[in-house]
Amino acid sequence: MSSQTAKKDFWDPEISTASRDRIISIQIKNLKDTVKYCYNNNAIYRKKIDDAGVNPDKIDDIADIGKLPFTTKDDLRDSYPFGLFCTPLSQVVRVHASSGTTGNPTVVGYTKEDIDIWANCIARVMYDVGVRKDDIVQISHTFGLFTGGWGFQIGTEKLGALVIPISGGNTERQLKIMADFKSTVLVNTPSYTLYIAEVAEKFGIDFSKLHLKLGFLGAEPWTEPMRVEIEKRLHMKALNSYGLSEIIGPGVSCECLEQDGLHINEDHFLAEIIDPDTGKSLPYGSKGELVFTTLTKRAFPAIRYRTKDISYIYTDKCPCGKTLIKMAKPMGRTDDMLIIKGVNVFPSQIEEVLLKIKDLEPHYLIVLTKENYMDQIGVWVEVSEDNFHEKLMDLEFFEKSIEDKLFSAIGLHIKVSLKEPKTIARSEGKAKRVWDRRQGGN
């Protein structure tokens, strides 16, 4: 792997170095096709397009996308599980689902062709930054309904490199395999990457003697100082990888070695920025909500899917040679979704669990902290005369029983802390439910 060869060597050179005009003509063709396809194959999409008063045969210009209706997470939930699929299930070969949302999870499907597109998108972002057949790719994302692990699995296989699908957790084994198998590429969340570094240092493992060169990190927000820390401690270049299951999973966009913005695979995903309040399209360079339309997917094509991620899109003359448009690393959310250890958590999910617990006051505060560079989530609840048992054991049991209920609903260990009454601020109107204490060091 060398950045010298990577500079002029692309997986899909005709796409990655295409002119703007060429990209836009591909996008118009595929947008027309996608809109017609959705209209003809899915009743929900047809109704939405009709309600918006759009003639699916009259999409002539890329700007026409602004007439199309948005798709939201609620649309997916309301049509749970397969209502927005545009192919019969017999043609769907894979489903994934987003981790935790209130009520139903959001389920997405892939045809065999969709899987190929996905693999190609990931192979492209990996190859274009220098990953080659002789690389050894350790995937420390969880494998399961989460798209992170599987996306990189098939992308790496498509590229022809060796995959170690080690999945998450068991840090000592991660390190042993990293050393013994001579892993050169790490696919992981940034927070777990830092934790691996921490454990390695405890065991006296020197990363300069290991073989890691490159990390594709994503599935949660992270900061520039965190990147500096990761690169320094793991002796590798850390790249930001972006994706979401509703669009395809990882492979929507990824940084090049310039580490200045994420190139979007825009032959498959058309990006827009909108004003989250008015829904109006914003010009390049304006900060707003990122919206994607898939241009080639078949089982679950998304028309103007609102990601709720805040970013901006722009073109530049990237020294890497790629001409694909860029998005800035997402800088926040338009909703209150938290991403903890790669799991999406909405405060409302926690509330739903807590309010069902007998004898618990309806006051709670979600507290976010950092421990070993990992985001930790806890929740404060108040003792009351009804739940106060005079034995310590009973109180600990009470805490544990709430933690168990939260775990089974959300799939995340959320530490419960009992507090004295009135510790949690009451408010009129919108209560402050989340206290973010992650800033300011570890």
Place this chain on the structure above:
Amino acid sequence: MPVKQLTVFLENQTGRLAEVARILRDADINLQGFSTTEARDYGILRLVVSDTDTARQKLKEAGFTTHIAEAICIKVEDRPGGLYKILDILANAKINIDYVYVIAGTKLVLSVSDIPKTESILRENNVVICD
């Protein structure tokens, strides 16, 4: 007669125990003895006071979570083997003690699941039970 024991939930924070003591002083309530047990982030304070109901009322008004539980209070002989004598009686009767603490120097407060039974066993063994 079992004694009334006042239990208070306390967060592990500087000054919380002092606050309880201040409230009792202001209400002119005498503290005969107490014990604390601590967990990760909080503790339980157990008190035996001169006026349990008033103490509870005052603490509640100040925002504390309280609970009243019954416990047995007995006199321990103030000499070597005094404690052993009591514990031996209970062990022989297979009575498990949930917790125990000393108040007023020579009195033990015991929490057990069956108070009347334990009291009668102690009485049979000539242990002085305090009110």
